[in-house]
Amino acid sequence: MPAGSPKDRVTIIEIAAAAGVSKSTVSLVLKGSESVHPATRERVNAAIRDLGYVYNRGAANLRRARSNIVGMIINDLTNPFFAELAVGIERSFQAAGYVPFIANTAESPVRQAEVIKLMREQGVAGLIVSAARGTPNDALDGLVAASVPVVLAMRRLQGRRIPVVGPDNRLGARLAVERLIDLGHRRIAFLGGYSDSVVRAERLEGFRAALADAGLDPDRAVNAATTPTREGGALALETALAQRNPPTGAVCFNDIVAFGVCLGLRRRGLQPGRGFAVIGFDDVQEAVHADPPLTTIAVDVMGLGERAAQTVLKMIETGRNNAEDHVGAVHLAVRESCGGPAAEREEKRA
Amino acid sequence: MPAGSPKDRVTIIEIAAAAGVSKSTVSLVLKGSESVHPATRERVNAAIRDLGYVYNRGAANLRRARSNIVGMIINDLTNPFFAELAVGIERSFQAAGYVPFIANTAESPVRQAEVIKLMREQGVAGLIVSAARGTPNDALDGLVAASVPVVLAMRRLQGRRIPVVGPDNRLGARLAVERLIDLGHRRIAFLGGYSDSVVRAERLEGFRAALADAGLDPDRAVNAATTPTREGGALALETALAQRNPPTGAVCFNDIVAFGVCLGLRRRGLQPGRGFAVIGFDDVQEAVHADPPLTTIAVDVMGLGERAAQTVLKMIETGRNNAEDHVGAVHLAVRESCGGPAAEREEKRA
DNA sequence: ACGGCTCCCTAGAACGTTCCAAAAAATACG
DNA sequence: CGTATTTTTTGGAACGTTCTAGGGAGCCGT
Numbered sequence: 001m002p003a004g005s006p007k008d009r010v011t012i013i014e015i016a017a018a019a020g021v022s023k024s025t026v027s028l029v030l031k032g033s034e035s036v037h038p039a040t041r042e043r044v045n046a047a048i049r050d051l052g053y054v055y056n057r058g059a060a061n062l063r064r065a066r067s068n069i070v071g072m073i074i075n076d077l078t079n080p081f082f083a084e085l086a087v088g089i090e091r092s093f094q095a096a097g098y099v100p101f102i103a104n105t106a107e108s109p110v111r112q113a114e115v116i117k118l119m120r121e122q123g124v125a126g127l128i129v130s131a132a133r134g135t136p137n138d139a140l141d142g143l144v145a146a147s148v149p150v151v152l153a154m155r156r157l158q159g160r161r162i163p164v165v166g167p168d169n170r171l172g173a174r175l176a177v178e179r180l181i182d183l184g185h186r187r188i189a190f191l192g193g194y195s196d197s198v199v200r201a202e203r204l205e206g207f208r209a210a211l212a213d214a215g216l217d218p219d220r221a222v223n224a225a226t227t228p229t230r231e232g233g234a235l236a237l238e239t240a241l242a243q244r245n246p247p248t249g250a251v252c253f254n255d256i257v258a259f260g261v262c263l264g265l266r267r268r269g270l271q272p273g274r275g276f277a278v279i280g281f282d283d284v285q286e287a288v289h290a291d292p293p294l295t296t297i298a299v300d301v302m303g304l305g306e307r308a309a310q311t312v313l314k315m316i317e318t319g320r321n322n323a324e325d326h327v328g329a330v331h332l333a334v335r336e337s338c339g340g341p342a343a344e345r346e347e348k349r350a
Numbered sequence: 351m352p353a354g355s356p357k358d359r360v361t362i363i364e365i366a367a368a369a370g371v372s373k374s375t376v377s378l379v380l381k382g383s384e385s386v387h388p389a390t391r392e393r394v395n396a397a398i399r400d401l402g403y404v405y406n407r408g409a410a411n412l413r414r415a416r417s418n419i420v421g422m423i424i425n426d427l428t429n430p431f432f433a434e435l436a437v438g439i440e441r442s443f444q445a446a447g448y449v450p451f452i453a454n455t456a457e458s459p460v461r462q463a464e465v466i467k468l469m470r471e472q473g474v475a476g477l478i479v480s481a482a483r484g485t486p487n488d489a490l491d492g493l494v495a496a497s498v499p500v501v502l503a504m505r506r507l508q509g510r511r512i513p514v515v516g517p518d519n520r521l522g523a524r525l526a527v528e529r530l531i532d533l534g535h536r537r538i539a540f541l542g543g544y545s546d547s548v549v550r551a552e553r554l555e556g557f558r559a560a561l562a563d564a565g566l567d568p569d570r571a572v573n574a575a576t577t578p579t580r581e582g583g584a585l586a587l588e589t590a591l592a593q594r595n596p597p598t599g600a601v602c603f604n605d606i607v608a609f610g611v612c613l614g615l616r617r618r619g620l621q622p623g624r625g626f627a628v629i630g631f632d633d634v635q636e637a638v639h640a641d642p643p644l645t646t647i648a649v650d651v652m653g654l655g656e657r658a659a660q661t662v663l664k665m666i667e668t669g670r671n672n673a674e675d676h677v678g679a680v681h682l683a684v685r686e687s688c689g690g691p692a693a694e695r696e697e698k699r700a
Numbered sequence: 701a702c703g704g705c706t707c708c709c710t711a712g713a714a715c716g717t718t719c720c721a722a723a724a725a726a727t728a729c730g
Numbered sequence: 731c732g733t734a735t736t737t738t739t740t741g742g743a744a745c746g747t748t749c750t751a752g753g754g755a756g757c758c759g760t
Contacts, residue, residue: 009415009496011716022740027718037738054496057471058408058417059716062745065359067408069472077433077452078635087427087454094461099468102427102452104437111444118449121407122419146359146404230639263641285428289580289609291616291641361746372710377748387708409746412715 010053018047030055057099061123070098070312071119072128073112075155077104080284081254081301082130085153088305089128096313098125105132113139124148126312131155133194149315151323153308156198163315163323165308167299169199172330173206176251176279176297179332181214183339185249185277188221191236191261193253195225200253203281207251222247226257233260234267241268249277249338255284255296262290262337277338293335304328360403368397380405407449411473420448420662421469422478423462425505427454430634431604431651432480435503438655439478446663448475455482463489474498476662481505483544499665501673503658506548513665513673515658517649519549522680523556526601526629526647529682531564533689535599535627538571541586541611543603545575550603553631557601572597576607583610584617591618599627599688605634605646612640612687627688643685654678 012030016023021040028036029044036044047053061067072089074082086102093100101119105112112132116139119127126149129140137158143150144162152164173190180188190207193200208218224239226232233252237260240247252258258280262272272278273292280287280296287294304326311323362380366373371390378386379394386394397403411417422439424432436452443450451469455462462482466489469477476499479490487508493500494512502514523540530538540557543550558568574589576582583602587610590597602608608630612622622628623642630637630646637644654676661673 009716013716023717024719024740024742025738028739031718035738040738052492052495055471056412056473056716058473059412059745060718062406062409062412062747063716063718065745077427077437078430080428080430080433083427083430083433087456090454094464099451099472100453101449102454103450104440104452106437114444121405122449123406123408142402145402230636260639263639266641286580289613291613359746363746373747374710374712374749375708378709381748385708390708406746409715410748412717413746413748415715 009056010051011056012053014051015044015047015053018051019043067123067125068098069101069122069124070126070128070316071101071103071122071124073103073105073115073119073130075105075107075112075130075132077102079256080286081256081282084284084301085130085305088302089153089309090305091302092306092309092313096309098313107132107134109133109135109139116140116143120146120148126150126316128153128308128312131157133197144321147321149312149321151308151312151315153304154199158198161322163311163325165304165311165326165328166199167297167304167328168330169202170206170209172281172297172299173203173251174210175330175332176281177207177210177214179279179295179334180249180251180277180338181210181216183249183277185247186216187245187247187249188216189236189240189247189250190221190223191240191250191252192224192226192232192257193228197228197253200225203251203253222250228253228257230256230260230263233257233262234264235260237261237264248275249279251279252281255280255282255287255294258294258296258337259286259290262292262294272337273339279338283333287333288335290337292337295335295337296333297330298333299328299330359406360401361406362403364401365394365397365403368401369394417473417475418448419451419472419474420476420478420666421451421453421472421474423453423455423465423469423480425455425457425462425480425482427452429606430636431606431632434634434651435480435655438652439503439659440655441652442656442659442663446659448663457482457484459483459485459489466490466493470496470498476500476666478503478658478662481507483547494671497671499662499671501658501662501665503654504549508548511672513661513675515654515661515676515678516549517647517654517678518680519552520556520559522631522647522649523553523601524560525680525682526631527557527560527564529629529645529684530599530601530627530688531560531566533599533627535597536566537595537597537599538566539586539590539597539600540571540573541590541600541602542574542576542582542607543578547578547603550575553601553603572600578603578607580606580610580613583607583612584614585610587611587614598625599629601629602631605630605632605637605644608644608646608687609636609640612642612644622687623689629682629688633683637683638685640687642687645685645687646683647680648683649678649680 012023012026016026074086090100103115109132128151130153154166156164211218222240224236226236261278265272280294283296283298287296315321362373362376366376379391424436440450453465459482478501480503504516506514561568572590574586576586608628611628615622630644633646633648637646665671
């Protein structure tokens with residue numbers, strides 16, 4: 001007979017029989033109860049080892065009416081920024097003894113709805129959602145009504161009291177603009193990102209405010225929305241340079257767009273950081289290894305992920321679902337794409 | 351009273367009461383049985399909608415002794431190649447009505463062991479594993495003994511009869527070498543990748559065989575193992591160029607390494623594709639948008655992911671766990687990093 | 701009017717755990 | 731040694747489904 005024929009999952013009852021105790025005692029051992037005699041404990045553990053017992057969490061969850069599963073719904077795992085976010089979240093959950101489910105929606109609200117349904121059926125204890133583009137504002141109402149703890153990552157949902165964890169988009173964009181202004185730029189563009197994106201709206205808001213504060217007219221600044229991709233970045237750059245009085249620098253919707261802008265510059269024989277300054281947003285791992293290394297707004301993705309996880313965890317444990325938003329700190333990571341060391345060296349030489 | 355106070359999950363029994371039928375009938379409706387009267391079905395569905403019933407898959411799985419959960423264990427989600435793989439796998443599972451769990455091991459065998467344990471406890475119906483570096487060969491023996499269907503993605507485990515789905519690494523490396531030889535290169539290096547990696551060993555084997563077939567001595571070729579990262583690539587390049595008779599081109603362990611090599615070249619004022627040819631491996635999405643666009647061995651990751659999922663699905667459905675390995679087709683994607691259009695144009699001009 | 705069909709529907713036992721209440725065993729006390 | 735106290739163990743009901751076996755209602759043919 002093959003070692004593990006199909007239907008022979010070992011249960012707590014067989015362990016009990018083997019160890020000569022009741023199933024209740026085995027259960028006690030399993031959860032490390034103090035009140036079982038060491039000798040008994042040892043007998044039970046031996047049986048568990050010998051019979052190759054595997055704990056059935058499904059059954060346990062059913063009985064206890066709460067689960068150790070938490071879900072994370074990510075809009076695009078293929079995007080390194082969100083992949084890093086997911087990994088940060090996962091780490092916290094794992095450390096807290098929960099089992100994280102990761103699901104990818106590929107920016108499809110339909111898929112997202114399916115996935116949410118699946119997660120509910122699975123009985124998740126809590127959920128972190130980085131919403132797909134175009135998510136209807138009521139997408140999570142069912143979850144909330146059932147008082148399942150939910151935290152939004154990065155993207156806010158209008159008119160809902162669901163806690164959001166994300167970076168300080170306005171401040172980040174402001175820092176970027178101020179940097180460019182310090183470097184002497186006066187015509188600054190905002191490039192890339194879907195025009196209907198909430199995150200983009202926030203970043204754009206900071207961008208315009210900073211421009212206005214510096215006495216520049218935000219309405220004269222090029223504002224080119226595109227897909228938040230490399231192609232999108234290259235495209236946005238074309239739009240910008242086609243102006244009669246083209247900008248000399250840009251703050252980009254995110255790093256990926258910024259890479260695209262650099263690409264576009266090089267295709268035109270220009271050197272990012274010389275002639276045209278580019279600043280990204282997010283500080284993905286790749287930014288430091290790009291050519292040139294990308295000056296960008298660092299948001300500490302992993303940290304945000306961990307924070308989101310902590311928030312959900314707290315909601316689960318306290319049973320309250322009224323956590324506060326968390327606006328993560330941002331800072332400017334100065335590298336070379338808008339006139340760093342390399343460019344200065346160059347200038348000196350000239 | 352708040353709409354959804356903590357402990358009020360609606361069950362099949364309450365639906366039954368509301369619809370004036372038995373719980374068995376509700377169960378029948380839930381699974382779309384033909385043998386329930388349309389009128390009854392409608393009454394039940396109405397109750398389901400009205401009471402906001404959520405199906406409890408955990409309970410169902412417990413009773414049926416099989417689950418709709420499948421796991422995928424990925425060594426590094428932060429690596430775009432594996433992220434794409436995960437997304438491809440997920441898509442297939444979802445389409446087949448299974449709920450995929452994604453877990454990331456961050457290349458840690460310890461973490462991997464934990465995650466496998468968790469997945470078993472959760473009662474996964476099947477598992478796809480892209481093994482962490484340094485995974486002991488017996489890491490999956492428990493799973494196999496319990497006859498849980500497992501498929502390995504990309505990375506083989508020595509001495510085990512576990513089906514593997516991966517690209518044709520040997521052929522890929524051979525194609526890369528042949529291309530470089532066609533372009534006139536005679537001193538070709540193999541750059542990057544951990545020296546203990548099985549995948550690297552296979553690619554290296556193809557590399558050496560192709561060299562030998564072309565009458566070149568594989569032992570004279572630079573073979574520099576490093577981390578499979580951008581830094582690693584840059585480092586490997588340094589090693590290669592430090593030789594007394596440095597190579598004029600390289601096939602890289604993967605695209606990320608190739609990007610690093612390009613970076614290193616540019617730091618030295620060299621232009622990838624002119625003076626030094628670089629070929630990557632994998633064809634990640636980014637390759638086409640790199641500067642210069644990367645010539646590489648395309649492996650169709652998503653396709654491999656789907657294939658792996660299909661294999662597991664078939665094992666689950668047939669109950670047999672003796673599927674065959676799948677060696678995916680590869681082809682050379684010619685772009686510009688080893689003398690494409692741009693370089694030729696350049697040569698013409700000269 | 702009765703057996704035999706269909707068609708719909710249902711009771712109740714599983715599934716593997718947890719947890720309560722309480723029994724049994726061990727230990728302490730006078 | 732008997733009783734009080736503490737420690738350890740236990741039976742059995744519950745959790746929300748599925749599934750087997752069968753039950754009742756209506757209809758048919760004779």
